[in-house]
Every structure is written in structure tokens, then in C-alpha cells.
Amino acid sequence: MDAARARTGMVDALRDGGRVCSPAVEEAFRAVPRHLFLPGLGVAEAYADEAVAVQFADGVATSSASQPSMMAIMLEQLDVRPGQRVLEIGAGTGYNAALLARIVGPTGAVTSVDIDEDLVDRAAVHLASAGVDGVELVVADGALGHPPGAPYDRIVLTVGSDDVRPEWLAQLAPGGRLLLPLAVRGSQLSTALDLGPDGILRSHSVRSCAFIRLRGAAASPEATTRLDGIGVALQVPDDGPRPDAAAVAGALADPRGHRDCTAALGPVDVWDGFGLWLALTEPGACRLLAVEPETALPDDLLPLGASSGTVGLVAAPGAIPGVAAVVLAGDDHSPLRVRASGPSGDALADRLLDALAHWTAAGRPGAPDWRFVAVPRGTDVDLPEPAAVVEKRHCRLLADLPDRAAG
Ligand SMILES: C[S@@+](CC[C@H](N)C(=O)[O-])C[C@H]1O[C@@H](n2cnc3c(N)ncnc32)[C@H](O)[C@@H]1O
CATH class of the missing domain: 3.40.50.150 (Vaccinia Virus protein VP39)
Incomplete structure (x- = not known):
């Protein structure tokens, strides 16, 4: 395949898909030959998205x-x-x-x-x-x-x-x-x-x-806690309490049934849509990631790129163990449902469904709807109360949904 033609095709697709918007970015993509930065790759592969x-x-x-x-x-x-x-x-x-x-x-x-x-x-x-x-x-x-x-x-x-x-x-x-x-x-x-x-x-x-x-x-490797024996890792906010891995693994091994979602929710809405909302507004928000081909949550983790995982709520360390997670409802992967596990799973499923109703009422915000203010450590400012505060080592990240009601 001719490299110039392949490059034109790639840039046309980027522009038609709304990825390239400005003349300056379009001109740069048209001018710079990507295949020369990927020697050893065929032209078609070098210009694939x-x-x-x-x-x-x-x-x-x-x-x-x-x-x-x-x-x-x-x-x-x-x-x-x-x-x-x-x-x-x-x-x-x-x-x-x-x-x-x-x-x-x-x-x-x-x-x-x-x-x-x-x-x-x-x-x-x-x-x-x-x-x-x-x-x-x-x-x-x-x-x-x-x-x-x-x-x-x-x-x-x-x-x-x-x-x-x-x-x-x-x-x-x-x-x-x-x-x-x-x-x-x-x-x-x-x-x-x-x-x-x-x-x-x-x-x-x-x-x-x-x-x-x-x-x-x-370097800060993604902070996940491997749940022994079930092929799943648990991720909770870095600035929250550390999970009790054994209690969570025990709860996941104790399924208590499924609940239908109150709102239409597809796999693509989950990670940076409902999942981000949950992580920023709900204590106990968690993400579950498949770390082995065989997991104890067999068919119902959501496909996520090359892997699979999902979002949910987990009981606080020391509380009655339980997990509620968004899972696939069937072979067609849509709609999704909520799976309750462990003794407090049902109560957590209620909370998860409430959070889903709030996210829906707020207009189903996703990543582009959030706004962040990063306040470097040592900077003293008086800012309005945000929807969420994420504590980082070098800054406080204030998160808001300017045009929507969060929380
Ligand atoms: C996704 S690649 C960047 C792609 C690149 N901009 C391009 O056009 O090909 C990420 C790069 O970050 C580099 N990287 C990782 N840690 C780094 C660090 N601490 N300082 C500088 N570069 C780093 C990696 O070596 C890797 O080449």
C-alpha cells in the first residue's frame, strides 16, 4: 500500500470521526509520516488507528x-x-x-x-x-x-x-x-x-x-489487592481505607443473587461513566479486575479492553462483609444487573442501585463532564465545596460536575 494514500486515509478518518478538529492538528498529521516512526511495520499497520x-x-x-x-x-x-x-x-x-x-x-x-x-x-x-x-x-x-x-x-x-x-x-x-x-x-x-x-x-x-x-x-504501580484463589484483584481509592482481602474474597465466594438494574446500563457506560461517578461520590466504591484467565466470577465480569472487570461497592474493613457489583446479565452483554455477595451484599446492592438512579438523574455523566481543580500542597485557598476531593501526595484534586447535580 502507498504510504501517502494510507496517511490520507488515516487523517480523513480522524477528521470525519471528530478526533481532529483544528486545521493545525490536521496539517501536522498530514505532514508527518507515521510509518517512519514504526520501521519494521507494514504501511497498513502503521496507519491503522x-x-x-x-x-x-x-x-x-x-x-x-x-x-x-x-x-x-x-x-x-x-x-x-x-x-x-x-x-x-x-x-x-x-x-x-x-x-x-x-x-x-x-x-x-x-x-x-x-x-x-x-x-x-x-x-x-x-x-x-x-x-x-x-x-x-x-x-x-x-x-x-x-x-x-x-x-x-x-x-x-x-x-x-x-x-x-x-x-x-x-x-x-x-x-x-x-x-x-x-x-x-x-x-x-x-x-x-x-x-x-x-x-x-x-x-x-x-x-x-x-x-x-x-x-x-x-512510578506508582496501580494499587490493587489480589484476592487469593479467585483470580480477581480489588481496587479501592488510594485515599480510602485499605480493604480486608480475605473478607472480600470470602464474600465474593458467597453469591446471594442478582438484582435488575433500575436504569439501562451498557458495558461502555460503566468504567468512566457510572464507575467514575461511584468512585468520586460513594464511600466503599471499588473496581474488580480479572487477573487470571479463570476467575470465580465466571461469565459476568465486563469486557474491558484485553481484560475484564467491573465496578461496585464493598463493605468497609471490619464491617459485615459484602460486595455488590455490576455484572453482565446474559450472553448479549446488555442490559447489566447487580450481583450481591456475602452477608451485607443485599444492603450494598440497594445502595448501588440508588447510586445508579442518582447517576441517571444527573444525566449519566462521563469523563468529559467532570471538571478538576488541582490545588498544590502548601497552597492556601478558599474554594467552594466540591462534589468530591481526591487526596494526592502533591495536590488535592477537587472534582465537580459544573452543569449537573453530583452526589
Ligand atoms: C505511550 S509511550 C509514548 C509515546 C510517544 N509519545 C510516541 O509518540 O511514540 C510512553 C513513554 O513514556 C516513557 N516513560 C515512562 N516513564 C517515564 C519517565 N519517568 N520519564 C520519561 N519517560 C518515561 C516510556 O519509556 C514510553 O516510551
Whole structure:
């Protein structure tokens, strides 16, 4: 297949699908040949709307060329202008850095850092073969940003972070924008945060995403508790009480029946729709993830990308054990229903169904409906009470649904 034709097809699809909206982002995608950043891959694969893993450790991808539609969404969120100074954390193949360089033009500057020297070496080869100059590649732990190039008008992470680090804020120009795939109680959200004169970051837009997570100083493996013997891991908010794994496993092994959902709920609504709402507004919110092919929740976990899992409520540690979880109702995967397990499962199922009714009454908000304010630790401000507060090590994240009633 002809590379130019394949590239045109990819960009047309990104534009027609509403992923690419602005002329600047469209022009960059049309100009930069993705296949030169993925040598060894056929042209058709290089221009498919798929992420391509390019490095593995212990069978797990540690670097990838991101999915073009996600890159387009993030470039639109970033709103890069000609002449700006941009720091990218997560150079990978160098493809996104090339797109950024195209947008900032000759009067701007792009610095892209990756923690792996080998990846940076390969990205340099890709950039050279595509004839892109204007990208400074650096081998560094992006947790620390890259102070020599600061201040930056835009800082973008193309790798998942658990927190908003003070180093990035210190290197952001006044009024600058930080865009990062941020872990928020089990969801990962591409969050564009604008730095205000008061030192507070306010989100401009939020989208669901699924990026590889940071390694190095800011590494924070997803905090899950493996439930022995049933092939499932439990995830609860980092800033909440630690679960009693044995009690939860015992409850899950003790099914108490199903309840019909009071509202239509499909699998795609669950993770960053109802699940995010639950995680932000309900104590005891949890996510259950299949970590082995055979689980004790056989057919009823929801398909989630390559794996499966679901959301629900779990009894507090020390309380009467129980779990209520959203599960598949049958072979057609829709509608969903609630499964109660353990002695307090029925009461939790009542609460879960109530929460579902509230989420529905609020208009079924999803990731793009939430707004976040990141208040760096040590910053003293008086802000209105938000719908939810997520406590991070380096910031307090205030979550709200500006146009809807949360909680
Ligand atoms: C999804 S890939 C980035 C894709 C890249 N932007 C592209 O266009 O190909 C994530 C990258 O983040 C890098 N990474 C992980 N931890 C890092 C860290 N602490 N500092 C810098 N880069 C890091 C990985 O090595 C990986 O290459």
C-alpha cells in the first residue's frame, strides 16, 4: 500500500470521526509520516488507528506508539500554538514530538524526554529519517521535568501519572497548560489543566484514556489487592481505607443473587461513566479486575479492553462483609444487573442501585463532564465545596460536575 494514500486515509478518518478538529492538528498529521516512526511495520499497520507496542519488559509493554485517535484528542486538548515552547514527557517513537514540532513551527521549541536511552536513540533515528528538526531529545526521568528548557507554555505527558508533580508546575509558564493522563480513583483521565495566577490548576477538558504508567521516581504501580484463589484483584481509592482481602474474597465466594438494574446500563457506560461517578461520590466504591484467565466470577465480569472487570461497592474493613457489583446479565452483554455477595451484599446492592438512579438523574455523566481543580500542597485557598476531593501526595484534586447535580 502507498504510504501517502494510507496517511490520507488515516487523517480523513480522524477528521470525519471528530478526533481532529483544528486545521493545525490536521496539517501536522498530514505532514508527518507515521510509518517512519514504526520501521519494521507494514504501511497498513502503521496507519491503522491502533496503539503499537514497541518495547516490553516481562511481557508487559513499556513503550508504545499511541493510538492516533487518542493522540489527536490530546493534541486538541493541548491547544498548541506556533512559537510555543513545549515539553513532552514520554518521547517513545518520537512521532508525537514530530507532530508537536510541526505545530509550533520554526519559532517554537519542542523538548521530549524518555527514561530509556535506547528509545531516545531510536526516536532520533526516526526524526532524522522523517526530516524533522526542532526536537531536542533528552534521556531523563520526566518526573523531574527538564529544568534547562523551562519555562514551557505546554507540558504534555504521554505516559500515565498518579499525581500532579510540583516540578511540572514550577516549569510551566504563567497561564501555561499541563496535559496528563491522570489516575483518578481507578479511571485514567487525560486532563488539561491551566495554571492560574493563584497557583491553582483548573481543568479545561477531560477525556478517558489508557496509557502506560510512569516508571522511575514517580512510578506508582496501580494499587490493587489480589484476592487469593479467585483470580480477581480489588481496587479501592488510594485515599480510602485499605480493604480486608480475605473478607472480600470470602464474600465474593458467597453469591446471594442478582438484582435488575433500575436504569439501562451498557458495558461502555460503566468504567468512566457510572464507575467514575461511584468512585468520586460513594464511600466503599471499588473496581474488580480479572487477573487470571479463570476467575470465580465466571461469565459476568465486563469486557474491558484485553481484560475484564467491573465496578461496585464493598463493605468497609471490619464491617459485615459484602460486595455488590455490576455484572453482565446474559450472553448479549446488555442490559447489566447487580450481583450481591456475602452477608451485607443485599444492603450494598440497594445502595448501588440508588447510586445508579442518582447517576441517571444527573444525566449519566462521563469523563468529559467532570471538571478538576488541582490545588498544590502548601497552597492556601478558599474554594467552594466540591462534589468530591481526591487526596494526592502533591495536590488535592477537587472534582465537580459544573452543569449537573453530583452526589
Ligand atoms: C505511550 S509511550 C509514548 C509515546 C510517544 N509519545 C510516541 O509518540 O511514540 C510512553 C513513554 O513514556 C516513557 N516513560 C515512562 N516513564 C517515564 C519517565 N519517568 N520519564 C520519561 N519517560 C518515561 C516510556 O519509556 C514510553 O516510551
